[in-house]
Amino acid sequence: MLSKKTKYGLKALTFLALQKDREPVQIAEIAKQENISQKFLESILLSLRKTGFLGSKKGKGGGYYLIKDPEEIQMTSVIRVLEGPIALVPCVSLNFYEKCDDCPDERVCSVHKLMLQVRDSALEVYRSNTLADLIS
Amino acid sequence: MLSKKTKYGLKALTFLALQKDREPVQIAEIAKQENISQKFLESILLSLRKTGFLGSKKGKGGGYYLIKDPEEIQMTSVIRVLEGPIALVPCVSLNFYEKCDDCPDERVCSVHKLMLQVRDSALEVYRSNTLADLIS
């Protein structure tokens, strides 16, 4: 299941991408428009800034704004930052690989075999979608 | 992330599918071979029996056995029974649909748009895999 963090983060990114100019938008306004807990959104936007998706400005007239063009923001990187691994099990994860304790041999593991395919199919979707695709 | 329940359930199904005949296999043996907590596995096998995948036999020489051919067991149904929804958000789920509280209009929701594609791609994988495919 997709976490609220990811869901809210995607909605916020979409909201910011839809702004005509790249003027800063306050957390409070995004939270209100998208029906998100303001404090929770605050931490999400913060992590999106730290990972290079957003810029911020303090003081009056401040807020958050997109730092790149929506066309350049791939869903693979957004998902990995907000949600973590794209794979459903660590043993098929490209960026968060981990061996299973219980599994003696991945090469003959049925779960591994199935989840490898699921990962690849999800990856293809995320790779072929940018933020720009989501707002069109 | 895939739950242990689903992971263990898939491993158990695979294990049973690999038995030459359809002789019952004891919970204890499956648990040992696949490194699964016996009591936990017990509840998983029970739910697989109740949903028509497995049969069981009590008393000496008893255990669980596959009730259908591996070719007839689609991953879509296995996943739905063990894991629940295939979709990552309820608003794009075919079998477990639910409207989002916060979202005023699904048709213009970016999360909805993205997750619809992810669901479809996962669905295609699960539909094209039977238990037989996982053991070959």
Added chain:
DNA sequence: GATTATCCTATTAAATCTATGGGGTAATTA
């Protein structure tokens, strides 16, 4: 210097997942 709005840490509340415990029931075997 007052106001605005982000920044940061810590904590809590809730939900879900995983595992365990203990006894009950049915089938088999002798």
Added chain:
DNA sequence: TAATTACCCCATAGATTTAATAGGATAATC
């Protein structure tokens, strides 16, 4: 028919993760 075997079922506890909240610090603007 008695003993053994192995599934059946309920209840609960422990662990982990997620979601949300609180409170104050910091920086920029007017």
